[in-house]
Amino acid sequence: MEGHSVYVPKSGFTKWLEARLPIISLTHSSAVAYPVPRNLNYFWTFGAILTMMLVVQIVTGVVLAMHYVPNAKLAFASVEAIMRDVNFGWLLRYMHANGASMFFIAVYIHIFRGMYYGSYKAPREVLWILGVIIFLLMMATAFMGYVLPWGQMSFWGATVITNLFSAFDEIIPGVGTWIVTLLWGGFAVDNPTLNRFFALHYLLPFMLAGVVGLHIWALHHVGQNNPTGVEVKNICKDTVPFTPYATVKDAVGVVFFLILFAWFLFYIPNFMGHADNYIEANPSVTPAHIVPEWYFLPFYAILRAIPSKLGGVLAMFSAVLILAFLPWLDTSKVRSGNYRPVFRVFFWLFVAACVVLGWLGAKPAEGGYTLAAQILTVFYFSYFLIILPLLGLFETPRQLPGSIAEAVLAKKAKRAAPADASVNG
Amino acid sequence: MAETVPSAEPTRRDFLLIATGAVGAVGAAAVAWPFIAQMQPDAATIAAGAPVEVDLTPVAEGQILKLFWRGKLIFVRHRTKAEIESAAKVDVASLRDPQPDSARVKEGHAQWLVVYGNCTHLGCVPLGHQGAYEGWFCPCHGSVFDTSGRIRQGPAPTNLPIPPYTFVSDSKITIG
Numbered sequence: 173m174e175g176h177s178v179y180v181p182k183s184g185f186t187k188w189l190e191a192r193l194p195i196i197s198l199t200h201s202s203a204v205a206y207p208v209p210r211n212l213n214y215f216w217t218f219g220a221i222l223t224m225m226l227v228v229q230i231v232t233g234v235v236l237a238m239h240y241v242p243n244a245k246l247a248f249a250s251v252e253a254i255m256r257d258v259n260f261g262w263l264l265r266y267m268h269a270n271g272a273s274m275f276f277i278a279v280y281i282h283i284f285r286g287m288y289y290g291s292y293k294a295p296r297e298v299l300w301i302l303g304v305i306i307f308l309l310m311m312a313t314a315f316m317g318y319v320l321p322w323g324q325m326s327f328w329g330a331t332v333i334t335n336l337f338s339a340f341d342e343i344i345p346g347v348g349t350w351i352v353t354l355l356w357g358g359f360a361v362d363n364p365t366l367n368r369f370f371a372l373h374y375l376l377p378f379m380l381a382g383v384v385g386l387h388i389w390a391l392h393h394v395g396q397n398n399p400t401g402v403e404v405k406n407i408c409k410d411t412v413p414f415t416p417y418a419t420v421k422d423a424v425g426v427v428f429f430l431i432l433f434a435w436f437l438f439y440i441p442n443f444m445g446h447a448d449n450y451i452e453a454n455p456s457v458t459p460a461h462i463v464p465e466w467y468f469l470p471f472y473a474i475l476r477a478i479p480s481k482l483g484g485v486l487a488m489f490s491a492v493l494i495l496a497f498l499p500w501l502d503t504s505k506v507r508s509g510n511y512r513p514v515f516r517v518f519f520w521l522f523v524a525a526c527v528v529l530g531w532l533g534a535k536p537a538e539g540g541y542t543l544a545a546q547i548l549t550v551f552y553f554s555y556f557l558i559i560l561p562l563l564g565l566f567e568t569p570r571q572l573p574g575s576i577a578e579a580v581l582a583k584k585a586k587r588a589a590p591a592d593a594s595v596n597g
Numbered sequence: 598m599a600e601t602v603p604s605a606e607p608t609r610r611d612f613l614l615i616a617t618g619a620v621g622a623v624g625a626a627a628v629a630w631p632f633i634a635q636m637q638p639d640a641a642t643i644a645a646g647a648p649v650e651v652d653l654t655p656v657a658e659g660q661i662l663k664l665f666w667r668g669k670l671i672f673v674r675h676r677t678k679a680e681i682e683s684a685a686k687v688d689v690a691s692l693r694d695p696q697p698d699s700a701r702v703k704e705g706h707a708q709w710l711v712v713y714g715n716c717t718h719l720g721c722v723p724l725g726h727q728g729a730y731e732g733w734f735c736p737c738h739g740s741v742f743d744t745s746g747r748i749r750q751g752p753a754p755t756n757l758p759i760p761p762y763t764f765v766s767d768s769k770i771t772i773g
Contacts, residue, residue, distance in 0.1 A: 328721060332737065335720040342754060354633075358642045360668040360715075368636070456663050456670055456714070458721040460736050476738060481718055481754045537739050 175205030176413040202392050207411035208418040209398035211580050215289075216396065217425025218282040219388075224426055225275040226384060230377050232268040233317075240320065242370035244363035247322035248452040266441040272314050273444045274433045276467035279307060287498070288519055290507030291397040297499040299390040302383055304496045309380045311468070311492070316373040318465060322366060323449030328462045330361045330369070336475075339485040360455060400579045401507025402572055410576035461536070469533030470526050474552065476537040477545035487549065494556050501556050503564030511570040515563050522555045642668070648773030650765065653709065661725040663714060666772045670714030670722060671760055672733075673770075676744060680731065681707050684745035694756045698745040701756070703764055711770065712746040712757035723757075733757070 179200035181187040186196060239258050241250040254261035283303070286292055292300035319330040334355045341348035357364030395404055404410045412418075436443060444466055448459040464472050474491050478484035494501075509516050525548045532548070535541045573579035646667035653673070656662050659680075662673040676684075684698040685707075702710055716723050721737035728734030729750065730743035740751030747756040762772040 328737075331715075332719040332721065335718075338720075353638065354636045356638075357636055358638045358668055359646070360670075362642075362668050364639070364642065455665070455668075456722060458735075458737060462721065462737050476752075479752060481752050484752065 174207070174407060175201050176207055176407070176411075177205045179205070202388075202414075203419075204413065204415040206392060206414040206418075207395070207404065207407050208414050209396055209404060209410060209576050210412045210417075211398050211400060211576050212396065212418070212421070213399055214421070214425055215281065215285040216398075217422045218278050218285065219391075220422035221278045221426055221429045222275070222282060223384065224429075225271060225278055226377065226381060228271050229268065229275060230381070232264050232271060233374070233377065235264055236268055237374060240370075242320065242367050244322060244366050244453070247320060247366060251321045263437075266437050268317075269445065270433065270436045270441060272317065273465070273467065274429070274436070275310065276314070278429065279310060280467070283307070283495075284523060286397075287522075288509040289397055289399060290401050290502065290504070290509065292499045293502065293507050294499070295394045296390075296397065299387065299394060300499055301496050302387040302390055304492075306380060306383050306387060307495070308492065309376055309383060313373060313376040313380065314465065314467065316369040316376070319366065319369050320373060321449060322453045324451045324453060324457075324459050325446045325449040325462065327361060327453035327455065328458050329464060330365060332462065333464075334361065334365075336485045336488075339482040342482040362455075397507060398576060399508060399510060400573055400576055401511065402574075402576055402579070405575045406577070463534050466530065466534075469531075470529040471533075473529040473533035473545045474549045476533070477542060477549040491552060494553070498556065498560075502560045503562075504560075504567065504569070505564070506569040506572065511572055512563075512567060513570065514567045518555065518559050518563065521551070525551050525555075646773060648771050651770050651772060653768045653770065658708070659726075664772075666760060669760075671772060672710075672712050672714045672725070672746075672757075674710040674712075674725070674744075676708050676710055680744040683730070684732075684743055684747075687743065687745075687747075693748050694754070696745075696747060696756055701745050701747070701759060706764060706767075709770070710744070710746060711762050711772070712759055714757075716740050716753055717748065717755045717757065718751070718753040 177200075179197040181190045181196065189195070190197060236254065239250065239254050239261060241247055251265070254265050256262075258264075286300065286303070315329070315333060319326045334352055337351045337355065338348040340351060353359065355365070356362065357368060398404075446463070448462075451459075463469070471488050471491055475484045475488040478487045504512060504515065506512055509519055529545065529548050529552065532541055532545045537545075573582065649664070649666050651662070651664060651673060653675070656673060656675045658675050659677050660675050662675075664671050664673065681698070687698070689695045689697050698707075701712075714722055716735040716737065718735065718738050718740050721735050723733035723735040723740065723742060725733055728741040730741060732744040732746060732749075733742040734740075735742075735751065735753070738752050740753035741749045742753075742757060743749050745756075746759075748754070760772055762770050764770050
């Protein structure tokens, strides 16, 4: 996108550098002059928050890897050594473990924001799909990271999740078993599994960083969506330069998010973990209640809601992959949920369904819980496959503002004269 | 740039393009092979699967012995008369994975049931003497197995598989 200003090198050195590698002008056009819709709210600061969390995870992870031993006999003790012996090891490990949860809190808010404001619609489909790929990579990374401490939950989580692939035996006998043996490097989850998971857990965040780069590139090419969902029409009137406006707003969001992070980190560092993971892995005993980390619970509830192994596995993977098709499933021409009265209701029902599914995922799979999970699973898929396609055809959206500037000025006028506003509706 | 003249006849350039492409594809597959094969169980892991001998004398009636072979958990269950009867009298046709009890034990050794100890759903360890059939109950996702290790309720698709084993004597078996 065309920016608010153009970088002109002034000194001899910058002129010399610009002629060889135009890196300063690239930084200027994408982080200083880049036009940002002037009506963005705080939900738009989560991109910056997520970028920061990725950096936090990579930095703490690299440092932890200097003390951790990826060997089935030594891994558990090495994590305890990090907690007790390594200088500030407890802090670094808690930062990394809670950081993963904070990363997912931020990504879920970021995804729901995109879903509410229709940020996936043309021309942002590729941007959205790159986001789904980031989400998938995050899930794979988080899963493998959780295996590394080699506690009971690590071991049995690894067993259950890798066994998901054995469901393919029901399509072509032997294929599932072959894949699972390939993942394990043995006949059960054991040392070879831990070793390769460690290598991949170290690799994936850098692939994640690469896809994040593409995600930001795509974003800067098409421009940001905004709460009205109306495209930028006039750069001068509808947008402000990224620096200082977005930079400062993002910084405020980051600070408040860090306060939440610090609260978990220093006051309840084990709140989102499981006590069972402080018991070393034992392949002959499964803990009575195995549950995945909280951020997988809605998908886990969907897996358990289907009374067939293959069906459950397919439903769980579909629940994530269906997100990639969202740009084509939502048929409405209007982007923002602010102007879609019926969509809004279903959107919040969908959010509630995801939260309740998460709660059900932590409950035992029996009786009423299973039935509730089944009903919500049907709703989850109906939202994408029935409700969104039909809403676009039948819903009458509210009048869209002519431009972003118009929407902002109307809001200001309303605030200045509240009495008039109530008369005008 | 020089103009290329489209010709109906295959040229030497067409031949070179196809030949190079084919060799390249074979080469890529040949390089990919070791990178995938290295993920398979290595020699040490396979060697650790040497047969193990199990002495059955200390296993009392009703008891379930847990042991490992090739890193996999195995249950050796000394079944009681009642457990054998309840496993034998089931209508085989009504089972999800139909197998008579006699096909799951060695002839003349019906009191000994030897099965893998991981649920066929997602691999958790089922708890012995629990569930509606007093066989096993898996706490993870609720699969129920009978005293023959056959799936009766819940999401598991198949019976607990039987590892390869033979009776060396009446009180000793070799697994593997």
